[in-house]
Structures are given as structure tokens and as C-alpha cells.
Amino acid sequence: MGDPALSRRGFLAASAAAGLGMTALTACGGDSDGGSSGTTTIEWWNISTTEPTKSVWAALARKFEAQNPTVKVKIVQLENDAYKSKMTALTSSGKLPDIFHTWGGGVLRQQVDAGLVEDLTDRTKPWGDALLPVAREPYLIDDKAYGVPFDIGMIGFWYNKAHFAKAGISEPPTTWSGFLDAVRKLKSARITPLALAGKEKWPGMYYWAYLAMRTAGAEALQKAYEDKDFTGAPFVEAGEHLKELVGLQPFQKGFLGAAYSSPTGQAATVGNGKAAMELMGQWAPVVQADAGKGLGKDLGFFPFPAVEGGRGAITEVFGGGGGHALRRDAPQAAVDFLKFFASEATDRELVKKTGVLPVVPAAESAIADPNIKAVQAELKKATGFQLYLDQAYAPAVGQEVNDSVAALISGSRSPEQVAQSVTKTAKEEQ
Amino acid sequence: MTSTFLPSKQSGPDTGPPPPVADRGRGRARRRTLNWLTATGFQLPALVLFIGLVLLPMLFALYAAFFRWGGFGMPSDYVGGENFTRLFQDEVFLGDLWRCLVLVVLSLALQLPFALAMAVLLNQRMRGRAVYRMLFFAPYVLSEAITGILFGMIFAPDDGFADQVLGRIGLEGLGGEWFADPSTVMATLFLVMMWKYFGFHMMLYLAGLQAVPKELTEAALIDGAGPWQRFRNVTLPLLAPTLRISVFLSVIGSIQLFDLVWVTTAGGPDHHSETMAVTMFQYGFKRYQVGYASAISVAMFAISLVFALAYQRFVLRRDLEGATTTMRGDGK
Numbered sequence A: 001m002g003d004p005a006l007s008r009r010g011f012l013a014a015s016a017a018a019g020l021g022m023t024a025l026t027a028c029g030g031d032s033d034g035g036s037s038g039t040t041t042i043e044w045w046n047i048s049t050t051e052p053t054k055s056v057w058a059a060l061a062r063k064f065e066a067q068n069p070t071v072k073v074k075i076v077q078l079e080n081d082a083y084k085s086k087m088t089a090l091t092s093s094g095k096l097p098d099i100f101h102t103w104g105g106g107v108l109r110q111q112v113d114a115g116l117v118e119d120l121t122d123r124t125k126p127w128g129d130a131l132l133p134v135a136r137e138p139y140l141i142d143d144k145a146y147g148v149p150f151d152i153g154m155i156g157f158w159y160n161k162a163h164f165a166k167a168g169i170s171e172p173p174t175t176w177s178g179f180l181d182a183v184r185k186l187k188s189a190r191i192t193p194l195a196l197a198g199k200e201k202w203p204g205m206y207y208w209a210y211l212a213m214r215t216a217g218a219e220a221l222q223k224a225y226e227d228k229d230f231t232g233a234p235f236v237e238a239g240e241h242l243k244e245l246v247g248l249q250p251f252q253k254g255f256l257g258a259a260y261s262s263p264t265g266q267a268a269t270v271g272n273g274k275a276a277m278e279l280m281g282q283w284a285p286v287v288q289a290d291a292g293k294g295l296g297k298d299l300g301f302f303p304f305p306a307v308e309g310g311r312g313a314i315t316e317v318f319g320g321g322g323g324h325a326l327r328r329d330a331p332q333a334a335v336d337f338l339k340f341f342a343s344e345a346t347d348r349e350l351v352k353k354t355g356v357l358p359v360v361p362a363a364e365s366a367i368a369d370p371n372i373k374a375v376q377a378e379l380k381k382a383t384g385f386q387l388y389l390d391q392a393y394a395p396a397v398g399q400e401v402n403d404s405v406a407a408l409i410s411g412s413r414s415p416e417q418v419a420q421s422v423t424k425t426a427k428e429e430q
Numbered sequence B: 001m002t003s004t005f006l007p008s009k010q011s012g013p014d015t016g017p018p019p020p021v022a023d024r025g026r027g028r029a030r031r032r033t034l035n036w037l038t039a040t041g042f043q044l045p046a047l048v049l050f051i052g053l054v055l056l057p058m059l060f061a062l063y064a065a066f067f068r069w070g071g072f073g074m075p076s077d078y079v080g081g082e083n084f085t086r087l088f089q090d091e092v093f094l095g096d097l098w099r100c101l102v103l104v105v106l107s108l109a110l111q112l113p114f115a116l117a118m119a120v121l122l123n124q125r126m127r128g129r130a131v132y133r134m135l136f137f138a139p140y141v142l143s144e145a146i147t148g149i150l151f152g153m154i155f156a157p158d159d160g161f162a163d164q165v166l167g168r169i170g171l172e173g174l175g176g177e178w179f180a181d182p183s184t185v186m187a188t189l190f191l192v193m194m195w196k197y198f199g200f201h202m203m204l205y206l207a208g209l210q211a212v213p214k215e216l217t218e219a220a221l222i223d224g225a226g227p228w229q230r231f232r233n234v235t236l237p238l239l240a241p242t243l244r245i246s247v248f249l250s251v252i253g254s255i256q257l258f259d260l261v262w263v264t265t266a267g268g269p270d271h272h273s274e275t276m277a278v279t280m281f282q283y284g285f286k287r288y289q290v291g292y293a294s295a296i297s298v299a300m301f302a303i304s305l306v307f308a309l310a311y312q313r314f315v316l317r318r319d320l321e322g323a324t325t326t327m328r329g330d331g332k
Helices: A003-031 A053-067 A080-093 A105-113 A133-139 A161-166 A176-188 A202-216 A220-227 A233-247 A266-271 A284-291 A332-341 A344-354 A361-366 A370-380 A395-409 A415-428 B025-064 B082-087 B091-122 B129-141 B144-154 B161-168 B185-210 B214-222 B227-255 B259-264 B276-286 B290-314
Strands: A040-046 A071-077 A099-102 A148-154 A156-160 A277-280 A299-302 A316-326 A384-387 B002-004 B326-328
Touching: A040 A332, A053 A071, A053 A332, A053 A344, A071 A332, A080 B276, A099 A105, A099 A332, A105 A133, A105 A316, A105 A395, A133 A148, A133 A316, A133 A384, A148 A332, A148 A344, A148 A370, A156 A161, A156 A284, A156 A370, A161 A176, A161 A299, A176 A233, A202 A220, A202 A233, A202 A277, A202 A316, A202 A384, A202 A395, A220 A233, A233 A395, A233 A415, A266 A277, A266 A284, A277 A284, A299 A370, A316 A332, A316 A370, A344 A361, A395 A415, A395 B276, B025 B290, B082 B290, B091 B129, B091 B185, B091 B227, B091 B276, B129 B185, B144 B161, B144 B185, B144 B259, B185 B227, B185 B259, B214 B227, B227 B290, B259 B276, B276 B290
Parallel strands: A040 A071, A040 A099, A316 A384
Antiparallel strands: A099 A316, A148 A316, A156 A277, A156 A299, B002 B326
């Protein structure tokens, strides 16, 4: 009578094995892309999770599909920080999306060095070369183009004109001592001069980077990175200037814990009129209105002031934009999409609807917003350019700048220590 | 003096009826092979997943910890133990260890006693007992990310709920910058942890309390023991296995704390609330120093492992031996 039991066990074992086989088979099946019907699906990873950009971009993808019936565009959207983390994981797996968001600089270079990014120099001729030179710069690595920009901009002070008037400041300051005076005037008028997102660190880095550009000159930051030496006197001086500012206690209450775009963050603090200024990029007005109420006509823009006796000029620009890169051996459809996205018609639409700055020179006339016009004017007369440090440098060095400047602002590191710790990290990153 | 109150029915595995003596050897061997095959067949899927998703990545992290590696391609720049020596010179990591210890001590000294008190309270017959139990347990069900965002808003300086309420009732002095001030950030973080996790420990204790036989408390009552004596000498010793497990979970949880910190402060201001897991994330996913991040994760694993083994060996041994109902006269 033992036989039925035995066969049942045998059956169970067999079915367990069969079950395994099934899962293995379905796992294989899920991987293939279903490209048999003659259509190409291209994956487009971007960070446009906020409106109106999100729907404008989706509509553009549909438009491209309508023009190219054999191509499907699959959009994957991730929030900024999540995207960076996800890309780290993807890069180490060695397979990137067909089209992906990039800021250029050191991060892109790492991906290029790993052999994961398509060289677009020849595949984007001639339309790629006609784009605004300052916008293309972050994606040029060893004189080859690895990305196509869709936005370019710069960091500067966004200020509340009503608060400035109330504090008796007639003109935006153009020198550092003038700026410190303005901060003092705002303080005595009981207005918080500056909003800062201390939790996120990168907004604080802007101050140090701009000050270093003003004291050492626009080329110095890139040169210091290449020489792995940030201990020069101008860099320490930049830290001391920042310390002067911090000493005036110009930031909002609890700024060390503040985020950037949250309802109680830096952008909302300015957007709700609770602080007079923030040092931020061209996207600031959009975020101020999204996270807070927005300042409307009271909002103004002025470039980072010059430092007396420094080697840098007020016309040297710190900033960056956004662009797209392709994975290595991406299909022609992906290149076509980049061309479509960088066409004058698309750029005009992007400028009008999503508040970016034009990368196609001919699309400039589409700018309506006076503040964006002001940024564009500054960009056009720029005499030097430096990409965001956390993108221009290898990630470890960029993060060390963010970290040690944050420590300088919270008072736990001296200007010398900042220069030394950044140098140390730069040296470690061969 | 040792006295066993309950029959130890559960001690020792059930050995079943003795096998027939005159079984044929061949049949037995065949059945054993089949048994083995069946067992393997059932375990294989889980085993494959466990090896592929847990064991191999762990071994790979251990391997990567000996390299300077940016996360691209395979690690090739062998640096020996450099990443580990760097760990012990890294002020942030040493701070992580200290903060971990602080959290463990605070949890054991405040959170667990509080949870125990609530459990004893809610074990009484009272109106709305189920509602209270559910309310206190609810925070545990919330995800860490939601909790973090919620308390980020509650503890926003000036505009947040906490400061507003304190201001309204005339206690502005108690308000402050909460997460934004290096000197208060750990206390605030612990407050949130306590809010979130005490309900879980309370539930554990409640379950433990249900298992305390009423007869014992009644007997103690008849012997003239007061409420404190009954708690101290009857309830507490019988609850000890649950307490030991809850301490274990609490310590392991503190060692691996990540989500809550990441969402509320991201480790700031100026590293004052950073934990080992946050530091590891910073190096792995922000700085792309995956080799060093792996070393941190290996250190975390080692600390957890050493603690878990030591705890099992020295503290949980009694429980694991099935001596849960053995009670010593003086409760020691």
C-alpha cells in the first residue's frame, strides 16, 4: 500500500520542478521587448515630474509618435534625487535607458568613461552644432558631444522688490560689501534677508562657488579640480567672505533643516514673502509659485555681486541646464527624437509653456517673462562659465564641496578646513 | 529554589511512534531519497531567491569592500583593508556609532518601559480598550516615509503644528527649531521613533500578558501581594521572554535605522542625526564610492551579527531551550 503515497510524492516533486521551470520561462518572456511588429520602442527617462512640464513633454512625445508611426516613446519619470540614485544602480548594471536626462559634467564623464554613452558628435550634425554654445558646453567631453541640451540657465539672486523698497535699498547691489550692506538694511527693517535650504546642501554650495569664482576667476574652479588643489588663497578667501555673511545671521529661522521645494522650504519662504532673497537658478520663479504663493511683479533678478579686489568679473556665470544623452548603440529613432526635441518649433513651445531658456538661438523671441529675459540677457553677455560643481566634478568631490560648505555655514568648519577637505577628496579620486 | 508551575508539554520535539524494526533497508533508502527530493523541490525556489538576492549580494559587498570602486564595471583597484581603516578615522562614521548607541539606550530606557506601562494599562478591563489598542498601534502601520513627511511639517520651525500649539498655550519657550537645530535634532528624532514604534512593542507585551495565567496573579493576591509585588514578581518574570525579544528587535532596528532619518533630516544638520545606513547611502549613491560604502555595510552587518549572536547565546538561550515558564523565587 506504499505505492500511491510514493507516486504522490513523486508527482509533487515533479510539479514543484515544473513550477520552477515555468517561472524561469516567464522570466525570460518578460525580458524581450516585443519589437517583432516593426515598431521601435524608445525609453525616455526624465525628471520632469512637475506641471506644466510633465504634460507638455508627454504631448510632445505623442506628437513625435504621430510624425513617426513606427516609433513608440515610453516615458519614465522620476523625481530628481530618486533619478540620481536610480541612475547609479543602472550605470553599475551597465545598461542605460535609450534617452536619459543628464546635466553633463563629471557625472556624464564617468558614464562615458564606462563606455555606456553614445558619442553624438557625428550623429547630430549639423543641427547639434547650431545650438547655443554656452548650452552645449556641459556635454562636451574631450571635444566630443555626448548630450543635447534643452535648457540653459544661471544662478543669481532672486529678490523681492517690495522688501527692498521697504528696507530702503534703491538698487540691487553689485559688490559684495554692497550686498552685505543690503543684508544689514533688511535685517534692521525686520525682514529676513535670505532663505536657504540647509538640509539639501547644494543651495549653500552656490554661495561658496560663486564667491570662489569672484575671488579666483571663472577658470579657477575647473583648474583647481584638475590640479587637485583648492588650498590657494582665493579659495580660503571665498570661505571667509561666506563666513562674513553667515555672521550676519541672514537666513530664515530653522534654515539648517529646511528643504528646497517643500511647503516650508526655501522657495516657499521667498514665494510667500517671508524672506527677501534666494540664490537660485532660472527655475526659481516656477518653484516659488508652486511651493508658495509666488511674488508675481515683485520678483526681480540680479547677478551675483563682484568681490572687491577679486580676479573674477560680475559677468562670469555659474549655472547649467538640462540635456539628454543616449545609451551606447541607441537606435536611430532616439537620435531623431533628440533632433525633434531641439527643433525651433519644440523649443519655442518649451520656452513659452515651461519657462526654460531657449537653446535654439531663433527661439529667443518666444520669451515673454521679464525675469527670464533678464537671465537670458545676463547669459548672452557672459564672459565666463562654470557648471554646477556637483555636476562638473566627480560625484565624490562635488558632494564633499556641498558637505564641507554646509559645515562652514553651520559653523563647524573653518574656511581653511573646507579648502583642505575638498583638496583631500579631489586627490583621492585620482 | 526553582519551581515549575506548568506541565512542560512543549519541551522536546515529537519523536512519533518508533519505526517498525523489520523494515527492508532498500525501501527505506528509497523513501529517504524521495523525501530528500521532495524537500529540495519545495525549497529550491526559495533557496534560489535567497541565494541570488541575499547571499550573493552580501558576499559581493564583502568583496567590493576591499576595492576602491566607483560602481562601474567590476571592481579592479584592490586596496586591501584601506576602506576599513578609513572607517575608524571617519568622524562621521564614529559619530554614527555614538548616535546608534544613544538611540539604543534611549529606546531601552524610555520607549520600552513606556510601551510596557501602556500594555499593562490596556490589559485591564476598561471601556474602549480595543479603540486605545488600535490607536496606539496605528503609527506602526504608517510607512516610515509618510511618518517622516508628517513630522517634518509638524516640527517646522515657527509655522509648524508643534510650535503653533506651544505658542497658543503660552509655552513658546518649549518650542524651537526641532530637526533644524544640531542640539535638539536627536531628541526630536527619538520622539518620532518613540511615537512610531512604541505601539508595536506594546502589542508584543499585550500578547505576552495574555499568556500570563490568571491563577498565578490570584494566588499572589491571596498570599497578600500588593499590585507592585504582583507586577514585579509574577507578571514581569513571565513576560521576560517577550521583553527579551522586544529588546532584540529594538536594538537591531536602531542599528539599521534609515528611512525616518532620510526623510526628516537626511542626516543633518551637519551630520548630527546621521546613522550608519545614511552614511552608507551617501557614499554609495551620492558620492559613487561604492567600495567604501560596502565597507560601511559590512561593518553594519558585523555589528548586527555580533550583537545577534551574543544576544542569542547569552540572553535568549533560556527562551530557546524552552524554559520559558521556569521562574526563580527572587525573580532573578
